[in-house]
Amino acid sequence: MSPSLLTAEGLSGLLFLGFIAITLLGALIATHAERLIRSVAGLALCFLGVAGLYYYLGSPFVALMQLLIYVGAVCVTIIFAIMLAENAGSAKAATGKTFAAIFAVLCPGVLLAALVELAMKTDWSPVARATTAGGQAPAGSVADIGISLLTTNAVSFELISVVLLAAIVGSLVLARSGRTKS
């Protein structure tokens, strides 16, 4: 059965198509824009679309984290680096040898064809989920994520914080070295 456009399901499907379009458009802008600042804007657009997809996959928490971390932190950091490092004359396009252009299209094209073929050919029959007493699969809510982070994945959770600390200290050291004292 196909829902009409004016029902709730139809509108939600339309919104989903919009998110897909935003994601792909953002990704294309991110790789094709001539100026780096525009390509960061495309990246933010793409992440916005991906956050919408996460919402459709039933996890608003991860969608919110996607917005906070990627759009709010990673993109802003990249913009800072561009403002520090891009010289005005570096807006030259990816001029290039024909061979490089062909290779750049061919290599991901083959990968994409293989992945799509794999996704279409495989029989994705649902795996039996651990069900609750009501016979319904657990929803994977924020509470479940929190419990899982503090029980099953506690060690990885702590290790991630160590990795982040090392990254902060390492990036400070790297960016500071060679700077003249003034």
Added chain:
Amino acid sequence: MNALQLSNELNTYLILGALLFAIGVYGMVRRRTFIGMLISAELVLSGASVNFMAFNHFQAPGPVTGQVFTLFIMAIAAAEAAIALSIIIAVYRNYRSIDADEVADLKG
């Protein structure tokens, strides 16, 4: 299959993840600046995250595994971006350029 019901299909997400991955690889080959390559790497990572979330929703026996993995990917990606950008700043200080072709000197 109706186009409005695509959000209930696993294949939609898998193909979208593959597209993000392919666009990211294309950008990584094509871009000439370090920051452009970093942006493409972020695209590849988000393609992988989409796959994890899709399998978490449609296939996985545990309901939170993919979500937790996606959160870890986000943390790693943030750390990676910070490190890569500080390296880019250090390179820019030495070469006055972030073009990958111009940074071609070896020490010695």
